[in-house]
Amino acid sequence: MIKKISSYNWFRKLTGGGLPPLFIQHPYESDKLLFILILLLSAFGSVMVASAGYAYAAHRYGNAFYFIERQIVWVLIGIAVMLFVSRISTEFYRSSAYLLYAVTVLLLITVLILGTVGNGAQRWIAIGPITIQPSEIAKTTLVLTLARYFSDHAEIAFRRQDKKATLTHGTLIPFAFIGCICLLVMLQKHLSGIIIIGCIGIFVMYVSGVGLRYLGYCCGAAGVAVTCLALFTDYTKRRITIWLNPELYPLDGGWQTLQGLMAIGSGGFWGLGLGQSRLKYSYVSEPANDMIFTIVCEELGFFGATAVLLLFAFFICRAFQIGRKSPDLFCRLTAYGLGAKVAIQVLLNIAVVTNTIPNTGISLPFFSYGGSSLIMLFFEMGILLAISRTSVIRH
Numbered sequence: 375m376i377k378k379i380s381s382y383n384w385f386r387k388l389t390g391g392g393l394p395p396l397f398i399q400h401p402y403e404s405d406k407l408l409f410i411l412i413l414l415l416s417a418f419g420s421v422m423v424a425s426a427g428y429a430y431a432a433h434r435y436g437n438a439f440y441f442i443e444r445q446i447v448w449v450l451i452g453i454a455v456m457l458f459v460s461r462i463s464t465e466f467y468r469s470s471a472y473l474l475y476a477v478t479v480l481l482l483i484t485v486l487i488l489g490t491v492g493n494g495a496q497r498w499i500a501i502g503p504i505t506i507q508p509s510e511i512a513k514t515t516l517v518l519t520l521a522r523y524f525s526d527h528a529e530i531a532f533r534r535q536d537k538k539a540t541l542t543h544g545t546l547i548p549f550a551f552i553g554c555i556c557l558l559v560m561l562q563k564h565l566s567g568i569i570i571i572g573c574i575g576i577f578v579m580y581v582s583g584v585g586l587r588y589l590g591y592c593c594g595a596a597g598v599a600v601t602c603l604a605l606f607t608d609y610t611k612r613r614i615t616i617w618l619n620p621e622l623y624p625l626d627g628g629w630q631t632l633q634g635l636m637a638i639g640s641g642g643f644w645g646l647g648l649g650q651s652r653l654k655y656s657y658v659s660e661p662a663n664d665m666i667f668t669i670v671c672e673e674l675g676f677f678g679a680t681a682v683l684l685l686f687a688f689f690i691c692r693a694f695q696i697g698r699k700s701p702d703l704f705c706r707l708t709a710y711g712l713g714a715k716v717a718i719q720v721l722l723n724i725a726v727v728t729n730t731i732p733n734t735g736i737s738l739p740f741f742s743y744g745g746s747s748l749i750m751l752f753f754e755m756g757i758l759l760a761i762s763r764t765s766v767i768r769h
Contacts, residue, residue, distance in 0.1 A: 404460050405696060405762035411689045412456070412740075412755050416449050418685065419666075419741035425648055426669035427662030427743060429655045441662045441743050448745050452752030459756025464764055467757060468704045471515070471522035475551070478515040481508035482558035489562075497562045509567040510750045512555045514757075516575055517711030519551055524582040525704035532583050545588040548579055549595075556596075560603060565610055566734040568603070570718055572596050577714045582707055610732075617732035630659040634727045637668040645675030662743040664735055667727050682741075683720075690717045696762045705761045712754050 420442065427441035434440075481499065485508050489496040498505040530543045552575035559567045576596070580589055603610060612627065620628030637653040640646070651672045654661040661669050671679045690713050697709030716739050723738040725731045737744060739751055 403763065404759040405692070405765070408689070408692050408696065408759060408762055411685065411692060413453075415685055415689060415740040416453070418682065419738075420445055420449055421648075422666055422670055422741055423662050423743050425673060426651065426654055426666050430661055433656060444745070445743055445748075448748045452749050455749055456752040456756040456759065459753055460759035460763070462756075462760055464702070464705050464708075464757075464760055467518055467708070467760070468522055468525070471518040474515040475519040478508060478512050479554065479558065481506070482512065482555070482562075484508075486558070486561055497564055497567075504746065506746050509559050509562065509564055509571070510747050512559065512567075513571055513574060513715055514712070514750065514754050516552065516555055516571060517578060517708055517715065518757075520548055520575060520578045520582070521704045521707035521711060523548055523551065524578075524707060525702070528582075528703060540585070541588065544584050545579075545592065548575075548584075549592050551575070552592075556599070560599075563607065563609060565600070565603060566722070566736045568600060570715070570722065570736070572600075573718045574711060574715050577718075578707055578711045581710045582703075613732045613734065617729065620729065630665065631729050631733055633657045633659070634665050634668040635729060637672040638728065641672040641675040641679075643676045645671070645673045645678055648673050664723065664737055664742060665727055666741050666743075667724060667738055670741075683724075686716070686720050686739075689713075693758055696758065696765045699765045700761060702764065705764055709758060709761050709765075712758050715754070 423445045424439075424442035428438040431440035432438040437443075485497060485499050488499065490498045490500045490505065497509060498507050500506075527543050527547075530539050532540060532544055552572060555571055555575075556568050559571060576589060576592060579592065616623050616627040616631070620631040622628065624632060633653055637651065637658050640653070646652070651661075651669050653672060654669055658665050658668055660666075667679070667682070670682055674681070693709055693713030693716070697706045697713065700706045700709060719736060719739050722731070723736045723742075726733055726736055737747060
């Protein structure tokens with residue numbers, strides 16, 4: 375009996391007094407423009423998965439429609455998840471943030487022990503035919519956790535006259551939330567995951583009001599950690615070497631980068647036409663996944679690539695606008711964090727395929743072929759739509 379009471383009190387403390395009702399009526403409907411932008415990005419991405427992936431799918435699986443058939447199923451499931459999640463009250467997300475963070479930490483530990491290996495890395499948990507990548511879940515739960523923390527401790531975290539309190543509650547504690555996740559992801563040798571999660575966390579700290587000097591300390595510590603990982607891990611050092619001179623490794627590491635750059639350059643202004651890519655025929659690696667933007671450039675040219683970037687820009691601006699108009703600090707920081715997550719992944723994906731940064735696995739949101747990662751993305755979109763229902767933004 376004592377154990378049950380203790381466990382219950384722990385749960386109430388973790389959830390801020392217990393979870394509120396799942397559904398609450400709000401005066402506004404979900405933001406229609408945001409919803410339309412999500413559908414446009416999903417439709418555009420699905421078309422490109424069909425075009426970029428059919429040659430590789432036919433060669434590897436004997437079915438040219440292997441990728442697009444599954445992508446459509448995942449998109450439909452994702453939209454259903456998004457619509458359901460958008461009806462959940464934002465207070466429920468706020469109250470469950472710490473609980474979700476604890477579950478995420480357990481999943482990240484579990485993947486180190488029981489995870490399945492894919493492409494030389496142990497980053498997934500297999501549940502029957504479904505694989506889950508906890509580092510993808512961590513991006514969302516970190517945003518919710520930091521938003522909850524700053525909404526609960528804003529007064530003490532930003533008490534400017536008390537530098538000790540500001541440093542402890544405004545910088546060290548939230549940075550510890552970020553560091554714990556990054557450390558567990560680092561043990562998976564998942565450099566891109568560390569960079570994305572770290573950037574998301576630092577951005578949420580910035581928009582919450584943390585001083586630039588303290589943010590500089592955090593960025594410096596993060597930079598040292600990433601540099602150490604890069605310099606003392608053979609796998610990462612090799613990627614940096616290939617990044618600096620990919621032409622010296624045309625068949626051994628530099629192939630993907632060189633073929634991707636060739637695809638981007640061959641598209642010209644208008645592109646070769648939808649479905650007319652030549653380099654997707656066993657030249658560009660992962661043409662329907664991480665390198666899909668190179669096929670967009672080859673088939674649709676500079677014009678099509680710009681259209682994709684403009685769609686993402688409109689989406690990110692709308693997400694930030696919803697956050698800015700939200701009267702609640704938790705909702706504001708969550709909207710900013712989720713919008714930034716998409717922006718960071720888009721920028722890093724394009725930086726990778728243009729060889730601006732070392733090649734590492736970063737998917738392009740809404741475009742790259744995927745299952746659990748796509749569902750998680752739609753889950754985040756559902757949270758954004760739920761926040762838009764509480765925002766004073768005009769629909």
